[in-house]
Ligand code: ATP
């Protein structure tokens with residue numbers, strides 16, 4: 001793709017309305033455009049990145065055996081009246097009337113709708129567990145939308161739902177998502193730490209928020225630094241391994257503001273390991289038993305012939321928020337250098353030829369190189385403008401394509417100037433460059 005034809009409307013300066021770096025960068029390079037308060041259009045670069053994130057989220061859901069469905073954005077109020085949440089949800093719910101005067105709403109979440117789908121088709125314990133998910137737009141009429149797509153009103157979310165008959169089986173499902181989340185965020189090159197939420201008065205109820213560290217995050221967190229050394233590497237999908245994985249994380253104190261208890265923190269975490277900072281919630285998993293299945297009558301036949309309400313959990317990932325979260329984690333705003341993880345980068349590599357009006361040879365060379373890269377599945381963007389090198393580099397630093405090839409008139413033979421953003425350039429040949437990038441891509 002030539003940059004002159006790409007729809008990347010770059011601004012010279014940071015837009016003054018943006019208070020945090022993800023919002024600044026997203027406006028600066030034209031990833032999004034606000035259409036009204038808390039509602040955004042996604043332009044090609046932003047959309048491309050979000051789609052790549054979505055793909056990784058989807059792959060990790062599929063790996064634990066979750067099945068993808070697609071529920072509508074518009075829901076009927078009926079099911080929400082059954083669960084009792086129609087009144088409870090309050091002003092965050094966007095309520096709509098259709099031409100027949102029926103009460104509809106734009107879904108803020110889908111527990112009711114998925115329970116309705118489940119109860120109408122699944123009748124026996126033999127069909128369990130069921131893990132269903134979809135990736136769909138949500139609307140919440142947030143009182144204070146801000147920080148661009150980080151806290152907006154319309155956002156893109158992966159939400160999954162599990163159905164089981166016993167607490168033990170339900171916990172197994174919960175733990176599968178726990179693992180899937182750790183793997184998803186790792187592939188996005190993010191360190192997201194699971195923070196235990198309250199276990200409620202009856203016990204049994206479980207909840208974890210997945211938080212990445214960022215000064216601009218809205219969640220205050222208190223944690224034991226040693227939790228950052230943990231990994232899910234090699235964890236198998238059986239009950240025992242998954243339970244051990246979760247216990248391994250739960251050994252370390254890590255909570256958000258709501259659950260913070262100073263005495264407990266100081267008792268459980270030595271002074272050197274204490275970390276008090278801020279973070280961004282990118283995912284949230286929850287086990288809530290029969291909270292929805294009971295009022296909505298979602299039950300199945302049990303082996304002994306009796307019937308029981310299914311035990312459910314729900315599991316959300318903020319797919320659109322993740323675009324911003326990655327920027328918060330990776331953008332060096334002092335030097336104005338962004339580096340997208342290769343797993344979600346809008347392009348793998350940028351080709352920066354130094355072009356002179358009367359000489360097409362350098363652009364020709366860029367095109368040849370591009371052809372070879374494309375043959376090898378490497379996605380590129382070529383800066384075909386006649387700007388000078390330093391402004392080209394500046395622009396590419398903002399776009400954040402992780403690798404660059406710079407071609408000058410003196411570039412001769414096989415050796416090319418190759419650079420990983422933020423690192424020193426080196427001279428190597430094209431086949432080596434291809435090898436490096438391919439390796440990085442397959443790691444993910
Ligand atoms: P928050 O505490 O940030 O308001 P929440 O607890 O209301 O989030 P959930 O219902 O758990 O959110 O939704 C699942 C995920 O969806 C969150 O972890 C977050 O990543 C994302 N999300 C929630 N609200 C928004 C929003 N207004 N804008 C963008 N993403 C959101």
Ligand code: MG
Pocket residue numbers: 209281284
């Ligand atoms: Mg939450």
